[in-house]
Amino acid sequence: MTDSPVKIGVFDSGLGGLSVLRELRRQIPAQPIIYIGDQFHVPYGVRPLEEVRRFSTDVTNFLILHGAKLIVVACNTASAAALHSLRRQFPEIPFVGMEPAVKPAAEQTHSGVVGVLATYATFQGELYASVVERFGKGVTLLQSPCPGLVTEIEAGNLDGEKTRAILKHELDPMLAQGIDTVVLGCTHYPFVIPLIKEIVGPDVRVIDPAPAVARQTARLLKEHGWLGQGSFRAEVDFFTTAEPQAMQRLLPLLAGETAQAKKAIWMEGKLV
Numbered sequence: 001m002t003d004s005p006v007k008i009g010v011f012d013s014g015l016g017g018l019s020v021l022r023e024l025r026r027q028i029p030a031q032p033i034i035y036i037g038d039q040f041h042v043p044y045g046v047r048p049l050e051e052v053r054r055f056s057t058d059v060t061n062f063l064i065l066h067g068a069k070l071i072v073v074a075c076n077t078a079s080a081a082a083l084h085s086l087r088r089q090f091p092e093i094p095f096v097g098m099e100p101a102v103k104p105a106a107e108q109t110h111s112g113v114v115g116v117l118a119t120y121a122t123f124q125g126e127l128y129a130s131v132v133e134r135f136g137k138g139v140t141l142l143q144s145p146c147p148g149l150v151t152e153i154e155a156g157n158l159d160g161e162k163t164r165a166i167l168k169h170e171l172d173p174m175l176a177q178g179i180d181t182v183v184l185g186c187t188h189y190p191f192v193i194p195l196i197k198e199i200v201g202p203d204v205r206v207i208d209p210a211p212a213v214a215r216q217t218a219r220l221l222k223e224h225g226w227l228g229q230g231s232f233r234a235e236v237d238f239f240t241t242a243e244p245q246a247m248q249r250l251l252p253l254l255a256g257e258t259a260q261a262k263k264a265i266w267m268e269g270k271l272v
């Protein structure tokens with residue numbers, strides 16, 4: 001049987017999901033994609049889980065309306081808040097979600113001390129508690145919500161003074177306690193990997209989950225007979241709930257894509 005490529009939906013609170021999108025483009029370039037960043041509401045990570053769950057349902061409806069048959073929740077916060085409820089509400093849609101990569105970190109650490117960078121909301125969710133419970137035994141996990149970091153990255157500030165100060169403030173105490181691994185539990189953070197590496201040095205491993213998420217997406221597509229084959233680059237449609245210029249300006253830097261970003265509008269709590 002030859003697979004016939006279906007459109008997949010990818011969403012995040014903003015530009016963070018582009019770290020997953022660029023990996024999807026690397027691994028499965030022939031897959032048509034619709035991406036939406038809910039930049040009107042970014043950051044999600046400081047909001048109550050219930051609110052993020054509501055946004056996630058509406059964003060999912062928008063993606064399905066635009067033809068998405070499989071959805072990648074390219075946001076740890078939305079996965080923590082909404083993945084279970086999305087699977088319940090949309091049983092016909094396969095979802096790929098994200099959880100902080102505590103499992104590989106626990107398997108690979110030698111010092112037994114691991115830093116986890118994620119959002120407040122992700123740390124509060126049951127998903128993180130269950131990951132820690134299942135995989136974190138015998139490992140010391142040092143957690144930081146990196147206040148303000150998502151906002152800097154949304155502004156395209158990947159290596160400026162403020163971004164550096166936030167990261168140093170969080171990572172220096174972790175280094176003092178002996179971390180040899182850092183887990184990036186927020187999809188915005190892979191964009192500052194060069195800066196993180198500069199701060200933690202060559203002996204600390206930094207885990208970006210995007211390649212594993214893209215592999216899982218490809219596996220699921222294959223299973224359904226939906227995988228786009230070959231190196232032909234399919235279309236990506238980019239949407240944002242804020243002004244499109246800001247997203248459009250950063251697409252080349254963050255995703256290596258040049259495309260027109262379009263606007264989706266929240267109207268009376270629904271996305272149109």
Ligand code: DGL
Nearest residue numbers: 016043044045076077187
């Ligand atoms: N990129 C998101 C995540 O992976 C959310 C960041 C935010 O909006 O606070 O958690």
